Amino acid sequence: MWNEFKAFAMRGNIVDLAIGVVIGGAFGKIVTSLVNDIIMPLVGLLLGGLDFSGLSFTFGDAVVKYGSFIQTIVNFLIISFSIFIVIRTLNGLRRKKEAEEEAAEEAVDAQEELLKEIRDLLKQQAKSPE
Known part of the structure; x- marks a missing residue:
């Protein structure tokens, strides 16, 4: 059972997920x-020193701390x-790379086409007497 769990835990997806959670x-x-130390003080300054x-x-x-809720919403929006x-x-970077690869393939195709034309011309010259 331990070996089975170890195999499960060490599969790529689980390790990738763990790394993603940590990051x-x-x-x-x-x-x-960023929100607490930079953005919210500026927002508070713009709103006359208001601290959410x-x-x-x-x-x-009961004490309802709606300012903390507003702060959490702002955090969520900035993270999102x-x-x-x-x-x-x-x-965007992936699309750019794909476009470059596609352009390179087209260039290779053009070279191949040119080489085929040269080959065909050489065949014709070899067949026709001068």
């Missing part, structure tokens, strides 16, 4: 710092947008 967690911390994280109201004995930009950039 995603680190990226999330970077974006959270401290916003709350009391409802009976950042991931969108990264994926968009990667897709």
Whole structure:
């Protein structure tokens, strides 16, 4: 049973997923710092010193911290947008590479066509008496 679990855990997909989770967690911390330490102070400055994280109201004995919720929404939007930009950039690079490969294939095809024409002309010259 241990060997079976070990084989399962070491399959490529599981390891790739684990790496993705670790990198995603680190990226999330970077974006959270960006939001908390850079963007939100600027937003607060634009809104007259308003700090979302401290916003709350009391409802009976419960304290509803809606500012923290707003902060989480802003974090989500920035993380989502950042991931969108990264994926968009990667897709653009991939399309560019595919276009370059296709152009290279067309160039090879043109060379092959030219070589075939030369071959055919040489055959014709060899057959026809001068």
